[in-house]
Amino acid sequence: MNPIKRIDPRRPFVIASSGLRRITLGQEHVAGAATDDIPRLGAHGEREKPRRTVEQAGRVLLVAAHSDRGALDEHARQAVAAAAIVADARTEVVLVVFGELTDDAAELGADKVIELPALGRPVFAPDRAVAALKACIAAFSPAHVLMPDNATGDGDLGRRYAALAGASIATQVVEIDASHVGVYVDAQRQFASRAWPDVVLLAADAVSSKLPFVGAGERASLPSESAAECVVDTRDQLYRDLGTVQLDAADVALEEADFIVSAGNGVTDIAAFEALAGAFGAAIGASRVAVDNGYFTRDKQVGATGKTVSASVYIAFGISGAVQHLQGIKDCRHVIAVNLDASAPIAKRADLTLVGDAQATIAALTQAVTAARGAQPAPGTASSRATLNEGVAA
Template identity: 65%
Template sequence: MNTILKRIDPRRPFTITASGLRRITLGAVVEAGAVQGEALGASLAHAHGAARGAAAVKPRRTTQAPQRTLLVVAHTDRGSLDEHARQTLAAAALIANAQTQVALLVLGELKDDAAVLGADKVIELASFDRRAFAPESELQALAACVAQLAPAHILMPDNATGDGDLGRRYAAYARASVATHVAEISGTHVATYVHAKKSFATRALPDIVLLATGAVDPRLPFVGAGERLEIPSLVAASQSASTPYRDLGIEEIDAAQVALEEANFIVSAGNGVTDVGAFEKLAGSFGAAIGASRVAVDNGMFTRDKQIGATGKTVEASVYIAFGISGAVQHLQGIKDCRHVIAVNLDGSAPIVKRANLSIIGDTQATIASLIEAVGLARAARSQPGMPSTEPVAEGVAA
């Protein structure tokens, strides 16, 4: 005997919940006619628009006069804070009470909206460059900022790109208490993993907190004041610092030699890439590292060390471009910490498109060919007299 299962008609009458979700009314039947369909569509669009508008407007964390300060210190990369720095700033905003202001000392130029990230005061020292090695100048600038603001605590990302080193240097310089690799933080204590991450060690909130990556969600339900603050003494202190070090610059290496876990710019191929040679040429033009989906690796297109995902490598690139990758949940897990995700795919409903910050719905090979041509034209333009030619194209894309 054949069993017939009735499909639930998605056009049946529904109500809109407070969160903007559509809830189908069971037992009701839709009458044929375009008028009711249009009315339902209009009500749904209105409800979703209202939900988006409510989500876009966030309240100020506090409007009270500050009695104390939490100071966050971080380097910028091409004018932006990376995900780790954003997490650290969010941590300070989350543990601050109504009488506490969150001040952000930025070493480098800042183009981000600091208020959205949770900062109440922003001190920008644009003369510093993350790619330059000037520990003594940064230390003196930080000391001058602390003398001016007298923060109760200082929070910094515990990374290998300057912030972690500066935090440890200042702790030794000021003889301050410090906690490193902090995986949990509150207004009263911090905690870090011990015994091969089988347990936590806790202590009272120290003078300096070096926060581990992934400890805090940077998405905040509120905003800060975001006011710019000029402190001339910081610039003077950093310029007067003498240093025994000589910066020899950064040695450029082939992007293909960079480990995927450390790569800042990654182009990744999936089953939709049919011309591997053209894809590798594009990666070379961009100066980007090469990654791949599990399917592409299983098909023999790339070696296993290029696989990105839950069963491969987890990456934290500033820019991640996925060519012809549908976006299985395992792959999305591997790129969850990437800052800007760009998807190139024929399927506009693919999971990778929903995750991406920017999507190109089109043929993968045609897009690769167009990008190679565009990069070539950009390099030719930069090589003309009067045009700078030292900045890599990859940095321009990542900005």
């Protein structure tokens, strides 16, 4: 018979917000030790991460990436983490964001952050982006530049810069350490490594974005002389950005939709639900029950047996949240649930839960959205495209 394992009461502890003592793992607590020696907990009961130590930084690793509505995607976060992992105590990690950044830069592992909001998505200005990257590199003189090797602008920008500057580059890098980077070659049948090049384009999932430490997270700006180099004479360009044109949400596949409203068994007025989707300009999804009842076609079903979606906003009306449905929305950024049952499984996944009748909420939202839009031109119309192009030209 195995004896019951008991916790040594002399182990280190912290005082929680409730005033109770919580024993933690680690070295034994010494009576009378200074308060600074006692581990602290974060806002949610997690131990706060230590700050990465940088002593007289004489070397810089620069990371460049585009943001999406103020946030970096997972691939870009991995690129920042890769730089923070290989950085030693004399190396500073500088993050250049094409667009705005609302994420916690310190949590990402960056020591300094420079935002370039005028070059964020969906602006297509590759010449200006390359000029801005060159200006940042001239200002900080980094040892290496790391970028995510994606198809949404960063991979193209890294290749353009390397070609124009005559810099060495490694693409689709799957392994890094302090001395070399590694890639797959020969149709991924062989593995090759080389010394660090000037530009490193990191493949997805090469490293984990979760770090055991944080960076300084200081906001910085380019010197005026470097910022002036970002300006490119658009009159000499062979192309012009005409902006983006929004498609009808009904024509967008659920897998590619950025905004989805989904109906479940709690939605009884389908016409009102579709009117709300039209007012929002959102794609329509449905639970399996709603599809089985014949209210929606099978291509609208969200879940393990339907479509897996990755929308920025997903609003679920009258959906309890079966395991299959939750699996289908696991990659959504923000989930909002409208349900009469506050203890429904969907409430655990949702970032915001509104406890109320789905039909009443749909009617109120439709009225509010219609009133807020007022006389604004509908998305995708000629007038809205003209307004957008005027703004881009300005």
